[in-house]
Amino acid sequence: MFSRRKLGLILIACIVIPAFFSPVRAQSTDTITIGTTGLPDSLDPADAYGFGAWEVLSHLYVGLTRQVPGTTSVDLALATDVQISEDRLDYTFTLRPDAAFSDGTPISAQTFVDSITRVMDLNRDAAQVVKPYVDRVEATPAGELVFHLIQPVPYFLQLLALPPYFPQHPTLIAAEQQQPFAENGLIGNGPYLLDHFLVNREIGLIANPDYTLGDAPLTPNILLRQYARSQDLRDALRNHEVDLAWRALLLDHLLELQTESDLVITDTPSTRVFYLYMSQSREPTDDPLVREAITQLIDRQPVIDKIFYGHASPLNSLIPASLLDADSAIWPTAPDVTLAEDLLNTAGYKDRTGRRVEFTFTFALPVYGETQDLAMRQLGRDSFGDTRFIDYGYYSEIERGAAEDMINNGDATVAAFGWTPVVPHPYAYLYPLFHSSQAMPDNSRYARPEIDAALERIAQIDDADEQTMLYQDIVYWALEDYALIPLWQDHVQVMSWSDIGGILVESNFFLHYDRLVRE
Secondary structure, three states, X not given: OOOOOOOOOOOOOOOOOOOOOOOOOOOOOOEEEEEEOOOOOOOXXXXXXXXXXXXXXXXXXXXXXXXXXXXXXXXXXXXXEXXXXXXXXXXXXXXXXXXXXXXXXXOOHHHHHHHHHHHHHHOOHHXXXXXXXXXXXXXXXXXXXEXXXXXXXXXXXXXXXXXXXXXXXXXXXXXXXXXXXXXXXXXXXXXXXXXXXXXXXXXXXXXXXOOOOOOOOOOOEEEEEEOOOHHHHHHHHHOOOOOEEEOOOOHHHHHHHHOOOOXXXXXXXXXXXXXXXXXXXXXXXXXXXXXXXXXXXXXXXXXXXXXXXXXXXXXXXXXXXXXXXXXXXXXXXXXXHHHHHHHHHHOOOOOOOOOOEEEEEEOOHXXXXXXXXXXXXXXXXXXXXXXXXXXXXXXXXXXXXXXXXXXXXXXXXXXXXXXXXXXXXXXXXXXXXXXXXXXXXXXXXXXXXXXXXXXXXXXXXXXXXXXXXXXXXXXXXXXXXOOEEEEEEEEEEEEEEOOEEOOOEEOOOEEOHHHOEEO
């Protein structure tokens, strides 16, 4: 089984570290410079647990699978074939016979075994993407690679496209301590090679001339520069010290730059979704009529317009529609105050001087930042301000650990949180949010045996039509119980000069460096 895991409040964090390089205008024809506030401080796949590190490493390595550009699916890369056992627990891969690192060292099934074993044994951050899923991995006498899983995982092929599963060069496999590659270099097998790594300052990539696993990069040199704050990144872009700003300009700075000529925004809906949670183990949300009334009062659109200025999408489905073919957009799209008040009246509540619904609306400002906090405050005003049946307070000065514990333990009555799945797949949303083996749905008493059974059935079958029907059942059961309310889908942005083309940002926070080109 998956381990009993607590819901983590995922944040795409900004690393606040000073930059010490001298500004250089970024206009070379063979070099594109990317400014960021989130440069990884290690390029060891055994450390990689975050979208920034995964992005860089995915240009330096190629794994068994890789994401198809512009989609959420994967195809085989270093693997030429995969056989999956009937019980969905064993994945057997045949590798490309010419698989090799950039220095010519062959990549074999044993290379993968040693690499993944190292990730698990070191038990650093990257192990969180391996140990909950993989029981063991082995190389067969015939040279095949076999993964034995703890439990069926419908998105396992997508997990294999992440750096913790990449082949590591024998010189790295032998290393037990963290290796930031600042002195000894890095030997990978991807479209780019590591040219230099100035920790917390700059990463330089150069095109791999021997790369045969796909198209050659359009730009030979990529520079990634670290900036301490969003305003520093804004100024660097404005002064043309960088060609594009990515991960992450604050929304205020993005809107400020939007007014300048020759700067272009690429806006992409991401996999991060914000939900409103209502505990069924606490009053007054233990009453289904109260939960239904709150659901009917939610008003998303003013938040999108007033706070995000269109750089987020209102969501009335449990997961983004692009990931689920089922008719899942069934939550109310607009508030119905009359219906909500009728429901509360039926539940015994009155407006004005009578018994009113009272709760504290909790959100973790230190985790998600000021813009999301403003959004939640706006949501409260627009959703609950037009009825006299509800008396609520708002509290957001709560740190990450306390916020996670409160939601996972069912101690928050009404709270909002953001969820980013490890990979863009319906199961990666729904299993952590709804299966009874997970802390939040269990302790908040909205886990249901029929949802458990549907999720477990999905993991056992290949039939896409049956999976879609089961996903749709889960969605309807979730609405029937008023367990969670989807609020909005976050967007990510790249701000670039107009002469930079080929910008493709995936919903899972991945910018393709190899497609960037100066036009």
